[in-house]
Amino acid sequence: MLFYKKYLRCLLVLILMSFAQIGYASQYLMRQTFYYCTCRISVPSKRFCSSQSVMNSLSNKHLSQKDSKLNNWTSDYTLKVKEEYPLQYCQMLESAYGSGMLSEGGTKAIDAMLDGVSLAQRKALEIGFGLGAVAFYLASKYQMQIDGVELVEWMPEYAKNKTPPEIAHLVNFHTYDPYPKIPIFDKSCDLVFSKGVLVHVPADKKQAVFDEIARVMKFAGDLVIDDWLSEHEDRFGAKIEELCRSEDLSLFPETEESYTKTLQKSGFSIVSIDNRNDEYRQYNLDIVNKLKGEEGVEFVAKFGQGNLDEIMKGHQNIADAINQGELLIRRIRAKKL
Numbered sequence: 001m002l003f004y005k006k007y008l009r010c011l012l013v014l015i016l017m018s019f020a021q022i023g024y025a026s027q028y029l030m031r032q033t034f035y036y037c038t039c040r041i042s043v044p045s046k047r048f049c050s051s052q053s054v055m056n057s058l059s060n061k062h063l064s065q066k067d068s069k070l071n072n073w074t075s076d077y078t079l080k081v082k083e084e085y086p087l088q089y090c091q092m093l094e095s096a097y098g099s100g101m102l103s104e105g106g107t108k109a110i111d112a113m114l115d116g117v118s119l120a121q122r123k124a125l126e127i128g129f130g131l132g133a134v135a136f137y138l139a140s141k142y143q144m145q146i147d148g149v150e151l152v153e154w155m156p157e158y159a160k161n162k163t164p165p166e167i168a169h170l171v172n173f174h175t176y177d178p179y180p181k182i183p184i185f186d187k188s189c190d191l192v193f194s195k196g197v198l199v200h201v202p203a204d205k206k207q208a209v210f211d212e213i214a215r216v217m218k219f220a221g222d223l224v225i226d227d228w229l230s231e232h233e234d235r236f237g238a239k240i241e242e243l244c245r246s247e248d249l250s251l252f253p254e255t256e257e258s259y260t261k262t263l264q265k266s267g268f269s270i271v272s273i274d275n276r277n278d279e280y281r282q283y284n285l286d287i288v289n290k291l292k293g294e295e296g297v298e299f300v301a302k303f304g305q306g307n308l309d310e311i312m313k314g315h316q317n318i319a320d321a322i323n324q325g326e327l328l329i330r331r332i333r334a335k336k337l
């Protein structure tokens, strides 16, 4: 109030002065007063701006806290995955699984994973392409255009170099930019698939990954995941724990219920969850048997007896874990809403 009274009085005096025609001096004073008043009038909006900027800086702070939190956990978890998949370990797995494969079952398992999903000429994204064999197979068979995303930095270049020339125009391999941002456009994919990958993502970090997958998918697009689940939300059983210790792997348990909840929260509707235990138990036993023969000799020549023993034991453990119901291999199909 005092503030306005002061300026009103000032204004009045100046108006009277100007009416009294005191000359240029009064006009000058008028202009100055007008300028001064408008500046003061703009103060509230300035104050609004500054509170807005406080809000912005708070939310920036919040974001940066979120970011640094993200960076903390992403660096812990993503660094661990990167350590877990060095080239030599991948080449050992490839020797056991077949050219370019880092998961069991070969083309039979790929066909089974995508059974019932329309594939021809679709635009797809693979989460965790490894050495690239799943993408090579699907691009060759269905002329699909496939982008792949990986955590491990050397993999895109490696997969690119291994790409058969006849499908080089169909496949593209990337790392995250930064994790978990997938470097492709919003709503650009008809299909996203992932084989034996997401068990590496801690349960409480999956939401961010599924949100990002949802971002790049078109409405009613298909999500197909082959993954390892557990009967308990907080642990796998003894066999898988032994596998994790001996192969220095970090795997994170999820039940069908927890997986479903996370997917739904990211805007997916579950189409089906299929039990793949029988097929995967057999794939693992086949690997153990194969390595007992001629291929085991070749394996030893390349990687040594110790590694052969470990790989055979590991796959026997997987088959046993499936048998005992501690490991659940599931195909999860969902639609983007």
Ligand SMILES: C[S@@+](CC[C@H](N)C(=O)[O-])C[C@H]1O[C@@H](n2cnc3c(N)ncnc32)[C@H](O)[C@@H]1O
Pocket (backbone or CB within 6 Å): 081, 085, 100, 101, 102, 103, 104, 127, 128, 129, 130, 131, 132, 133, 134, 149, 150, 151, 152, 194, 195, 196, 197, 198, 200, 201, 209
């Ligand atoms: C068992 S391998 C399977 C690779 C490939 N899908 C296959 O079947 O040959 C698991 C792969 O998942 C990758 N990976 C783990 N977490 C990931 C994530 N959040 N996003 C993308 N790739 C991931 C690892 O780097 C590794 O190459």
